[in-house]
Structures are given as C-alpha cells and as structure tokens.
Amino acid sequence: MAKKQFKAESKRLLDLMINSIYTHKEIFLREIISNASDAIDKLTYKALSEGGAALDRSALQITLIPDEAARTLTVRDNGVGMTKEELEQNLGTIAKSGSLQFKKDMAQAEGIPESDTDIIGQFGVGFYSAFMVADTVTVTSRAWGSDEAWRWESSGADGYTLTSCEKADVGTEIVMKLKPDADEEDYSQYLKTYTLERLVKKYSDYIHYPIKMEVEHSHEKPRPADAGEDYKPEYETVREWETLNSMVPLWQRPKSEVKTEEYNDFYKEKYGDWEDPLSVIHVSAEGTVEYKAMLYLPAHAPFDFHSREYQKGLQLYSSGVLIMDKCADLLPEHFRFVKGVVDSQDFSLNISREMLQHTRQLKVIAANLEKKIKGELLRLQKDEREKYETFWKAFGTQIKVGVVSDYGAHKELLQDLLLFWSSKEGKLVSLAEYQARMAEGQEFIYYACGEDVRKLEKLPQAERIRDKGYEILYLTEEPDQFVVDALGAMGGKSFKSVDSDDALPESDEEKAEIEKKSQENKDVLDFVKQTLGDRIKEARVSKLLKSGAVCMTADGPITLEMEKYFQKVDPENARNMKAQRVLELNPDSGAFAALRDAVETDPDKAKQYAELLYHQALLIAGLPLEDPAGYTELVCALMK
Numbered sequence: 248m249a250k251k252q253f254k255a256e257s258k259r260l261l262d263l264m265i266n267s268i269y270t271h272k273e274i275f276l277r278e279i280i281s282n283a284s285d286a287i288d289k290l291t292y293k294a295l296s297e298g299g300a301a302l303d304r305s306a307l308q309i310t311l312i313p314d315e316a317a318r319t320l321t322v323r324d325n326g327v328g329m330t331k332e333e334l335e336q337n338l339g340t341i342a343k344s345g346s347l348q349f350k351k352d353m354a355q356a357e358g359i360p361e362s363d364t365d366i367i368g369q370f371g372v373g374f375y376s377a378f379m380v381a382d383t384v385t386v387t388s389r390a391w392g393s394d395e396a397w398r399w400e401s402s403g404a405d406g407y408t409l410t411s412c413e414k415a416d417v418g419t420e421i422v423m424k425l426k427p428d429a430d431e432e433d434y435s436q437y438l439k440t441y442t443l444e445r446l447v448k449k450y451s452d453y454i455h456y457p458i459k460m461e462v463e464h465s466h467e468k469p470r471p472a473d474a475g476e477d478y479k480p481e482y483e484t485v486r487e488w489e490t491l492n493s494m495v496p497l498w499q500r501p502k503s504e505v506k507t508e509e510y511n512d513f514y515k516e517k518y519g520d521w522e523d524p525l526s527v528i529h530v531s532a533e534g535t536v537e538y539k540a541m542l543y544l545p546a547h548a549p550f551d552f553h554s555r556e557y558q559k560g561l562q563l564y565s566s567g568v569l570i571m572d573k574c575a576d577l578l579p580e581h582f583r584f585v586k587g588v589v590d591s592q593d594f595s596l597n598i599s600r601e602m603l604q605h606t607r608q609l610k611v612i613a614a615n616l617e618k619k620i621k622g623e624l625l626r627l628q629k630d631e632r633e634k635y636e637t638f639w640k641a642f643g644t645q646i647k648v649g650v651v652s653d654y655g656a657h658k659e660l661l662q663d664l665l666l667f668w669s670s671k672e673g674k675l676v677s678l679a680e681y682q683a684r685m686a687e688g689q690e691f692i693y694y695a696c697g698e699d700v701r702k703l704e705k706l707p708q709a710e711r712i713r714d715k716g717y718e719i720l721y722l723t724e725e726p727d728q729f730v731v732d733a734l735g736a737m738g739g740k741s742f743k744s745v746d747s748d749d750a751l752p753e754s755d756e757e758k759a760e761i762e763k764k765s766q767e768n769k770d771v772l773d774f775v776k777q778t779l780g781d782r783i784k785e786a787r788v789s790k791l792l793k794s795g796a797v798c799m800t801a802d803g804p805i806t807l808e809m810e811k812y813f814q815k816v817d818p819e820n821a822r823n824m825k826a827q828r829v830l831e832l833n834p835d836s837g838a839f840a841a842l843r844d845a846v847e848t849d850p851d852k853a854k855q856y857a858e859l860l861y862h863q864a865l866l867i868a869g870l871p872l873e874d875p876a877g878y879t880e881l882v883c884a885l886m887k
C-alpha cells in the first residue's frame with residue numbers, strides 16, 4: 248500500500264511531536280479525549296438537526312483501553328466518526344483551527360521564543376500530540392450515516408496509509424503503540440490504570456461524557472456461612488468498568504469551587520488560545536429564565552477576528568447537551584469577541600435553529616449577558632486598568648464601531664467603555680474621567696482628530712484651548728470622528744472639535760476685534776480666495792490660531808477627518824464626500840505680513856505665498872497634496 252505524504256506544515260508539526268523533548272507529554276491524552284468529546288458533541292448535534300434515528304444518549308461515552316502485553320493504549324468514542332475524505336483532510340493536514348503557521352506567527356508577534364518545545368508548551372497541539380508518546384498511531388473510524396469504515400495509520404513523518412476496513416459501530420478508535428521506554432522517559436506509565444485515572448482527573452474531569460476504563464478492584468469475598476471465629480477475610484481481584492471523570496462541566500460548578508487555573512485551562516483548551524483570558528464571567532442565574540453561563544474575555548483578537556470567517560457566538564447547551572455550536576443571537580455584535588458557553592434546561596433539545604431565535608428565553612439571556620459583559624468591562628476599567636487597556640488595544644475598535652452602528656442605538660450602553668488619549672494625562676482616559684476633571688466654566692468636551700498623538704500635540708489650532716488649561720482628547724482612529732458625532736454630548740456637555748469656529752466662547756470685544764481684523768485685511772483675504780479658487784470655500788481671519796500662521800478647517804457637515812476616512816475606504820465615491828475647506832490665517836503672524844506686503848507690491852509673489860500657505864495647511868491637516876511636485880518647485884522658486 249503506497250504511503251501518502253503529509254502536507255508540509257503537518258509534517259513539520261509531526262516532526263516536532265516525534266522528536267519532542269517536551270516534559271509534559273502526558274497532555275496527549277487530554278488532546279485525544281477532547282477530540283473524542285467534540286466528536287460526540289457533533290454527533291448529538293447532527294442527530295438533533297438532521298433528524299434520523301433517535302440517539303441513545305445514555306450510551307455516549309469515551310473508553311480507554313490500556314493493553315500492557317501489546318503495549319498499546321486505545322481511546323474509543325462513539326461520536327460522529329470520520330469518512331475517508333475526512334480522515335485524509337483532518338489527519339493528513341493540520342486542521343485549520345490549529346494551523347502551525349498561525350501559531351508561529353503569533354508566537355513571533357507576541358515575542359514568545361519560538362523554540363519548538365515552547366510551541367508545544369504554549370498551544371493545544373491536537374491529534375498529532377499522540378506522536379509524542381507513540382511510534383505508530385492507528386485511527387479506525389466509521390462516520391455517522393455511512394456503512395464504510397476506514398483505517399488511517401502512520402508511523403511518523405514519512406507518511407500515512409489509508410485502507411478500507413470493518414467497524415461494527417459508528418465512531419472512532421485510536422490505537423497508540425507506545426514508544427519503548429528510555430532513560431529519560433517512562434512511556435509504560437501510560438499503560439497503567441492509575442496513571443490514566445490521574446490524568447483524566449487532572450485534565451479531562453469536566454468532559455460531559457463518561458470516560459470509562461476497566462479498573463481492577465480488590466473485593467472482599469462473601470463470608471462463608473460456616474466461617475468460624477478464626478475466619479480471615481479473603482479478597483479477590485475483579486475488573487470493573489469505572490467512570491473516571493466527574494462529568495460536571497465547569498460552568499455547572501459553584502464559582503467558589505473553581506480555581507482560576509481551571510477556568511483558564513478550559514479556555515485555552517477549548518478555544519485554542521495560548522494566552523490566559525483577561526477575565527471570566529461565571530453566571531448562575533435563577534428566576535424567570537434559569538441558566539448557567541461561563542464567558543471569557545480574550546486577551547487578544549483571534550487571528551481570523553477581522554476576517555469573514557470569524558463567527559461570533561456562544562455554545563448553547565441544554566442540560567449538558569450541545570444544541571448549538573455558535574449561537575450568534577446570544578451575543579450582540581459589539582461584544583462579538585466574547586467566547587463561552589450557556590447552559591439552560593429551559594430549551595428543548597429538539598428546538599430548531601429558526602425557532603430558537605424567536606424564543607423569549609434566548610432574548611432574556613442575551614440581554615442579561617450583555618449587561619454582565621459590560622459590568623465586567625467596567626470593573627476591569629476601574630480596578631484592573633492594565634488589563635482593561637489590553638482589552639482596549641485588542642477590541643476597542645469593535646466598541647467604537649458599536650457606538651456608531653444601528654444609528655447609535657447602543658451608544659448609551661457603550662459610551663462608558665470608551666477610552667481616548669488625553670492631552671493632559673498623556674494616557675488613555677475614559678469620558679467619565681475627563682468630565683470629572685473639567686475646568687470651571689468649561690463648556691465643551693474638546694477633541695482633535697488626526698493621525699497620531701505626536702502630530703496632534705503640535706496642532707496650531709489646539710494651542711489656545713490648551714492654554715486655557717482645557718483637556719483635549721486626541722482621536723487617532725478611523726471611526727473616532729463618527730463616534731463623537733454619534734455621541735453628540737455626554738453628561739450635558741457636547742463634544743467640540745478644537746477647530747470649530749465656536750470652540751471657545753468669545754466676548755463681545757473679541758468678536759469685534761476679529762471683525763475689525765477681517766475688514767482691515769479684506770483685500771488680502773479676497774486675493775487668497777481668488778488665487779486658490781474652488782479649492783477653498785473661504786479664506787478667513789482665524790479665531791483659532793495663536794502663534795501658528797495658517798490652518799485648514801471645514802465648513803458644513805463633512806469634516807476633514809470624514810473626508811480622509813471616505814477617501815480611504817471608498818476612494819471611488821469619495822469625490823462627492825469632500826469637506827468644504829476653509830483656509831484660516833493669522834493676521835498677526837510674520838507670514839501674513841509678508842503676504843500683505845506682496846499683495847501690495849508684487850502680486851505674482853503674493854500668489855506664490857497664497858499657494859504656499861494653502862499647501863502648508865494641507866500638510867498640517869494630514870491631507871494629501873494635490874500636486875507635490877508643483878509644491879516642491881514652488882518652494883525652490885521662492886528660495887531663489
């Protein structure tokens with residue numbers, strides 16, 4: 248039988264396993280059992296959703312069979328099984344969820360040293376971990392709904408064989424032929440029932456199907472009726488099937504009895520993450536709808552989070568039976584990063600997906616969970632700021648998008664979770680923190696939009712506001728402008744861009760002063776407008792600038808930041824989404840004096856100056872120059 252070759256990355260992982268010097272090889276059992284449990288979950292799920300013969304739930308189980316003579320450990324399940332194609336696909340290639348490249352990339356991104364043993368240590372490595380302890384692995388499987396059975400066998404990285412075989416029942420059997428003992432490694436221990444019992448208790452206790460093994464027990468023989476005074480009890484050894492795990496899922500246990508480590512191990516195992524979650528929300532709700540929920544806030548976005556492949560949702564169980572793998576209706580879009588399970592006996596096992604969506608219970612649970620998630624996030628924000636900032640870095644954009652989406656329907660809920668960079672504190676602050684610090688007489692919540700904090704700190708139009716001692720929020724992400732627009736106001740104070748005309752209240756004298764300067768410089772302003780034509784709506788004397796000579800602002804509903812955003816996401820149609828630009832000039836600046844002189848004495852030069860100031864304003868605003876080469880020529884010409 249010709250050997251088939253593994254796909255390249257599978258071969259690498261396999262090599263890693265075979266040559267592993269990793270000290271926790273025992274985790275292979277956890278991985279194999281976890282796959283078996285998933286397979287039974289899938290079967291119950293399929294039986295529910297696809298109908299067919301009724302499933303005998305009481306028979307669902309995982310069996311361990313150690314055989315010291317043959318030196319094999321067998322793990323058997325009566326789960327969904329695999330077809331020939333699935334055997335090839337799933338075991339010949341690394342499953343998508345466990346892509347080695349991804350794990351490596353993330354390891355590098357997170358600065359985790361990328362030595363092979365570390366990779367094994369950090370991640371759930373799945374099926375191939377069997378090769379840490381076994382020379383040969385044989386998988387015999389019959390898929391649900393199929394009469395055929397297939398055997399997949401491999402003795403290592405040189406390939407695998409796939410042959411047709413007989414198997415009476417649906418499910419999978421994995422036979423691991425253990426490696427010979429070596430000085431540093433005792434593989435025979437995995438044939439001992441007490442080691443296996445210990446490992447199941449340690450890693451797989453919560454698996455909600457029985458993990459059974461035949462165990463030897465010593466029993467006292469019945470006392471014979473004629474036993475005399477000097478009778479000594481006699482013992483016999485009997486072999487009995489025993490369930491090794493308590494089967495109580497973690498979420499069914501009281502919170503006080505679950506250790507953080509258990510929560511974290513469950514998370515990492517179940518969701519294939521190498522990093523502990525930031526937080527666990529364990530809910531046991533009683534009342535109109537009774538349910539248990541265990542939700543996790545991940546510390547980083549999964550690799551496919553921003554792709555179409557990512558599906559939000561929580562696993563939904565009814566009395567320990569999985570009825571839906573990713574129940575999207577349990578999580579609002581803005582909390583789509585949350586992972587976890589919900590278990591409620593209020594759902595019928597046979598409920599269809601469509602029916603489920605409309606049940607009142609589901610809506611009640613979803614609404615409660617939304618509150619719990621928000622509550623936990625606020626708690627982190629208040630008590631564990633570092634963790635919250637980690638969360639914010641990973642999922643802040645999601646929250647911002649949540650504020651803006653559905654016409655701002657969720658803004659009340661989400662606004663407390665927002666963080667923005669503070670000009671005063673030099674760090675991220677919440678809006679509540681900003682408001683608590685607002686100065687006497689400060690009417691607005693000030694913000695400035697731009698590419699990055701360093702540039703915003705130098706923004707000429709922010710100078711006057713900073714001088715007043717007012718804090719400015721620096722908004723550097725794409726959705727930010729839309730977020731403040733959607734919020735409009737908070738706690739009775741509206742948001743105000745530092746480059747708004749009315750950013751600072753003016754006294755009558757100040758108003759009169761600006762009016763006077765505008766009149767005095769009317770000819771210069773008209774000249775600039777004429778020179779720049781349609782590129783600007785107006786040239787005006789600035790109320791915003793203090794020491795700077797020029798800046799660009801916008802009139803009308805579209806701000807410069809919005810223009811930039813549209814340009815980026817939809818350049819085709821962005822032409823219609825242009826802000827009406829206003830060139831603001833500071834008549835007290837040296838540059839303006841030079842312009843004024845030139846208007847009077849050398850109009851050609853004045854035109855060049857007007858162009859120069861316009862381009863500078865574009866640069867400061869982070870807007871693209873329409874004609875960079877022309878601008879460079881202009882600067883060179885003026886230097887002559």
Ligand SMILES: Nc1ncnc2c1ncn2[C@@H]1O[C@H](COP(=O)(O)OP(=O)(O)OP(=O)(O)O)[C@@H](O)[C@H]1O
Pocket residue numbers: 278282283286324326327328329337338341342343344345371372373374375419516519
């Ligand atoms: N006992 C089993 N019954 C049915 N299918 C199985 C069984 N064991 C493994 N598989 C299939 O093989 C695939 C690969 O398993 P593997 O453990 O390598 O990866 P995974 O479980 O998908 O991901 P990870 O372990 O990284 O979370 C599984 O996704 C599953 O489809």
